Amino acid sequence: MTTLPRRTVLGGFVALGTFLTAPQAGAARRPADASSAAAFTFLAEKIDQYGSGTTLRVPQSYTGGFFAGINFVSSFLYDNALTVIALLQEGSAAQLARARMLGDVLLYVQQHDPIGDGRTRASYQPNPLITADGTPYIGSPAAYSGNQAWIGMALCHLYRRTGQRKYLNGALTAANWVQSKTWSGAGTPGYTGGRGADDQPLTFKATEHNIDLGAFFAMLHQQTGDRVWATRSRQAFAFVRAMWDNPGGMLWTGTDPDGVTINRYPIPADVQVWAYLATRDPRYSRAVDWTIANLSASDRGFTGIGFSNTDTSKVWFEGTAQLVAALKLRRAPGDRARIVTYLASLRDAQLRAPNADGKGLVSASSDGLDTGFGDLYYASLHTGATAWYLLATTGTNPFVL
Numbered sequence: 001m002t003t004l005p006r007r008t009v010l011g012g013f014v015a016l017g018t019f020l021t022a023p024q025a026g027a028a029r030r031p032a033d034a035s036s037a038a039a040f041t042f043l044a045e046k047i048d049q050y051g052s053g054t055t056l057r058v059p060q061s062y063t064g065g066f067f068a069g070i071n072f073v074s075s076f077l078y079d080n081a082l083t084v085i086a087l088l089q090e091g092s093a094a095q096l097a098r099a100r101m102l103g104d105v106l107l108y109v110q111q112h113d114p115i116g117d118g119r120t121r122a123s124y125q126p127n128p129l130i131t132a133d134g135t136p137y138i139g140s141p142a143a144y145s146g147n148q149a150w151i152g153m154a155l156c157h158l159y160r161r162t163g164q165r166k167y168l169n170g171a172l173t174a175a176n177w178v179q180s181k182t183w184s185g186a187g188t189p190g191y192t193g194g195r196g197a198d199d200q201p202l203t204f205k206a207t208e209h210n211i212d213l214g215a216f217f218a219m220l221h222q223q224t225g226d227r228v229w230a231t232r233s234r235q236a237f238a239f240v241r242a243m244w245d246n247p248g249g250m251l252w253t254g255t256d257p258d259g260v261t262i263n264r265y266p267i268p269a270d271v272q273v274w275a276y277l278a279t280r281d282p283r284y285s286r287a288v289d290w291t292i293a294n295l296s297a298s299d300r301g302f303t304g305i306g307f308s309n310t311d312t313s314k315v316w317f318e319g320t321a322q323l324v325a326a327l328k329l330r331r332a333p334g335d336r337a338r339i340v341t342y343l344a345s346l347r348d349a350q351l352r353a354p355n356a357d358g359k360g361l362v363s364a365s366s367d368g369l370d371t372g373f374g375d376l377y378y379a380s381l382h383t384g385a386t387a388w389y390l391l392a393t394t395g396t397n398p399f400v401l
Contacts, residue, residue, distance in 0.1 A: 035347045036393045039386050040090050042359035043083055046383055047098050050126045054097075056105050058126050059083070065355040065380035066367055074123040074139040077106070078147055081154035082387035082398070088161050089394040096161070103158040105129070106151050107170045109136040118177040119143040119195070120151055144202070145182045145194040148174040149212035153398060156219040160401050168223060175220055178213060179232065187259030190239030204263070206254040207271045210239040215278040215399035222401060240275055249286035250294075251275055266308035266372030269295050269319045273326045278399040280329070288326050292338070299365040302353070303345045310372030315365040317349055318385035324392040346389055354379035361385040 046059035058075035067073075080102055087099035110120050112135050123139035131137050155171040158164070181201075182192045190210050193202030214236035221229035243252045243262070251271045253263040272287035297306040297315045304320030306312035324342050327335040346361065353362045360381040363369075369377040391398055 032343070032347070032393065035350055036390060038350065038359040039361070039390050039393075040087070040095065042357070042381070042386050043087065043383060043390075044095065044098060045359075047083070047102070050129070054101055054104075056101065056108055056129060058102070058105055058124055058129055059383055060126050061123070061383050062363065062378070063360070063381040064357075065362070066378040067380045073126055075126050075129075076123045076140075076384070077109075077120055078122075078150050079382070079384035079387065080105070081150040082384050082391070084154040085157050085396065085398045086387040086390040086394075088157055089390065089396050100158065100162065103155060103167055103170075106155060107166060110151075110170055110173060112136055114138075115199070118173040119181075120148065120174070122147055141197045142202075143177075143195045144209065145178050145191050146206065146209035146212045148178045148194070149209065149216040152216045153212070153219060156216070156223060156401060157398075159223060171216075171220060172224075175217065175229070175232075183232075183235075184259060188239060188242050188255060189235065190242070190255075190259075191236055192259070203257040203259060204255055205239060205259055207240055207243045207251050208254070208268070208274065210236040210254075211271065211274045211278050211399075214240065219401055237279060240279075244283065246283075248290070250290040251284075251287055266310045267294075268308040268372070269305050269316070270307075270322060273319070273322045274399070276326050277322075277329060277397050285330055285332065288323070288330060291323060297365075300353070302349055302365045303341055304365075307369060307377065308372040311370035313366075314369040314377075315345070315349075316363070316369055316377060317346060317353075317361050317365070318363060318382065318388045321346060321361075321385065321388035321392040325388070325395075325397060328392070328395050329397060343393070346392075350389075355381060357381060359386075361389050 051057040058080055060073040061076045061079045084099045084102050087095045109124060110118060113119055114135055121138050122142045122144060125137040125139050129137055152171040152174040155167040159167040182194055184192050190205045191213050193204050193206055196202050214233045217229045217233035245252060250267060253268060255261055256263055269291050272291045276284040276288050291305060294309060295305040295312055297304055297312040299314045302315045304315035305323055307316045307319060320342050324339055327339050350356060350361055351358055353365060355362055362379045363382040363385050364377040364379055367378045
């Protein structure tokens with residue numbers, strides 16, 4: 001049995017500075033600073049589609065292409081957490097205001113959830129976000145542990161930037177929910193997947209979720225001084241180490257629901273790259289190399305990586321941006337040339353990928369990128385992919401403060 005990825009789209013239906021470069025032959029040309037400015041504009045426009053100022057609102061995660069045909073407008077909190085962290089890098093008062101507003105949304109949905117135990121859900125609907133009785137309009141009701149970590153990390157970044165205690169309080173609420181609902185010392189000790197749509201425990205343990213939680217708890221230790229969060233961070237990262245395949249130089253996905261049996265297929269890219277970003281552990285530098293060697297993809301003249309070893313026929317632009325962020329942090333021999341190539345391809349995609357608008361990034365180079373987890377990615381504009389592109393171009397590691 002496979003473990004479900006945090007970013008499930010429709011439950012099996014779909015799912016160091018910037019380098020100025022000369023794009024490959026036939027590629028569109030745009031300076032790096034203009035490209036990043038356009039991407040920030042995209043995020044601002046998506047956020048302001050359903051309101052302005054301090055009005056609580058969320059941007060739909062996917063726009064155009066396949067999703068236009070089915071009128072799918074859900075807003076995934078993982079994408080919104082990324083957007084908060086990306087906007088904080090822009091520097092303007094207007095974008096800071098949007099980041100704070102989205103942070104306030106994270107607090108609102110946490111405080112007004114129908115169950116009321118501190119959880120947030122995988123996605124919400126943007127119109128209206130807040131229903132007549134004051135509860136948020138939930139899209140996907142699952143409460144994944146990795147999602148709670150990303151929400152918490154976004155709130156920690158906001159607390160660091162603004163000094164407003166409410167953001168740290170919200171992060172602590174998310175962390176305490178995860179600890180009380182998902183810690184398991186059985187089998188391979190680690191944090192389980194969270195709670196499903198039916199509020200039943202998800203007993204698999206995902207390497208990705210434990211990476212997220214290890215980084216999140218380390219932030220809480222840094223900001224509160226409470227050593228319990230350092231201990232819990234070590235526990236999460238210990239699970240990640242248990243999933244390390246030293247001969248292969250990569251990380252397995254996690255465990256099956258028994259908490260013991262290792263899930264060996266598919267092998268996703270983000271686990272490899274995020275482990276290095278979150279820990280800066282030299283052993284995981286090999287996982288970055290494994291990703292390049294095994295998941296490289298080319299399609300329509302674009303170059304990058306696929307989502308997993310299930311399908312490398314199309315480029316996953318979000319994952320390619322994640323890889324750039326890791327390469328900028330690592331700076332190993334050959335990494336600069338790789339960064340130049342990948343960033344040129346991402347800027348090219350911004351202009352001429354299917355359904356491109358010259359500002360945002362689409363999720364995949366072509367429709368139907370198979371994740372291997374029962375989901376497909378499409379060539380639709382995506383706030384998450386755009387936010388990761390901006391994290392890459394600004395040299396930002398979202399896993400650290």
